[in-house]
Amino acid sequence: MDLQGTEFQKRVWRELQKIPFGKTVSYLDVAMSVGTRESVRAVGRANGQNPVPIIIPCHRVIGSDGSLTGYGGGLWRKRWLLNFESSTPQDELFALSLEPNAISR
Numbered sequence: 001m002d003l004q005g006t007e008f009q010k011r012v013w014r015e016l017q018k019i020p021f022g023k024t025v026s027y028l029d030v031a032m033s034v035g036t037r038e039s040v041r042a043v044g045r046a047n048g049q050n051p052v053p054i055i056i057p058c059h060r061v062i063g064s065d066g067s068l069t070g071y072g073g074g075l076w077r078k079r080w081l082l083n084f085e086s087s088t089p090q091d092e093l094f095a096l097s098l099e100p101n102a103i104s105r
Contacts, residue, residue, distance in 0.1 A: 012046035026064040
């Protein structure tokens with residue numbers, strides 16, 4: 001991807017891509033990974049300016065207290081995405097049922 005942004009934004013976006021499916025990290029965790037704890041607000045801004053939010057999973061970043069904070073698509077959508085990811089193991093997303101009556105003829 002040829003993302004357009006500041007070097008700081010690009011560092012944040014690279015960190016976001018490391019967050020595994022079904023997991024969350026805090027804005028503070030990301031700030032510590034890309035700089036210092038004082039950069040937590042800048043991380044929030046970079047997260048909010050993410051140009052490809054499904055590919056770069058900014059919805060997986062939450063408040064240090066576990067709260068859902070900020071999401072361009074709305075907090076209801078962030079909650080839905082996190083619930084979807086936590087309740088569906090990735091290897092089951094595209095599993096084909098091989099039960100005898102699963103396919104009607």
